[in-house]
Amino acid sequence: MTLEEIRTVVEEGKQLNKMTCAHCIGGKGLQLGVEAGVDVFDHIYCINEEQIELLKKHNKWVVLTSGIFLDPEREPFCPPAFVENVHKNRELVFRCVSKAVTSGLRFTIGTDAYHTFLYKEVAYACDMGAAAVDAVKGVTVNAARMCRIDDKTGTLTEGLRADIIAVRGNPLENVSCLAAIPFVMKGGRIVKDETAAGNREAAIF
Missing domain, CATH: 2.30.40.10 (Urease, subunit C, domain 1)
Incomplete structure (x- = not known):
């Protein structure tokens, strides 16, 4: 997608009071997404230090989905070509996402195509340098803040769900x-x- 196309999506969303989220591993797509005003970036598997600082500067959120690459128990259910790519890039993904986790970048935690294993994602965040409290926040209060529903859920507070x-x-x-x-x-x-x-x-x- 071009910058103009991405920006059009963002602007259309804003007219409906909707956030925008991009599936993005890094690279030029991430830079264009930030420039266009995308709010949230999923995955960031191959993010570099310059892009981490770019996201921090613009106060963006990222959603970690590390189990896609880090969990070998997922491999029997995936096509051989995908497994080969996972093996080839597992260490790279671990290094890149670890830098993001320890940089102070705002993050939440998701599963992408690895449903029911959210607890593993919390553990992977810790393996990559997150404090346990920040990893837990990634599936509670920070998730609510990212989705702009922290007035409804995310903490044990009177009046919330x-x-x-x-x-x-x-x-x-x-x-x-x-x-x-x-x-x-x-x-x-x-x-x-x-x-x-x-x-x-x-x-x-």
């Missing part, structure tokens, strides 16, 4: 506890409860 999970353990000490979710509340209604009656050891986030 009661969307809550409980885990057995403290994810700020060990994010792997997010792999098992025994309790889920959505909008104040319990939709899953595998906790023992009277169990007070679950940490709520």
Whole structure:
């Protein structure tokens, strides 16, 4: 897409009070996206230090989806050519995204085409240098801020939606506890409860 085409999409979105998000691994596309006013950049697998500073300067958000490249358990479900590309570029992606994570760039965490494995993405963010608290924020308060709905959800605050999970353990000490979710509340209604009656050891986030 040309700069003019990207800018047209952004301007049309703004007329509807909508943000714009680009699937972008880095390179010229990222630079054009920033110039055109795109709000959020997914993936950034091959971002460089100059582009990191560009995103920071313009106060942009990025969504990390590192498991696409970093998780070998995904490979049996992918075409051979894709797996070959993953093997070829895994170390590069780890280095590039690690620099972004530790740079102070605003990030949230997603899964792209790797649904149900959000907990792994939190762990990958930590592996790449994020503090556990910032990785957890990437799927809670920062996600709400990025989507501009932090007046509705993202924190345990009176008046917001009661969307809550409980885990057995403290994810700020060990994010792997997010792999098992025994309790889920959505909008104040319990939709899953595998906790023992009277169990007070679950940490709520």
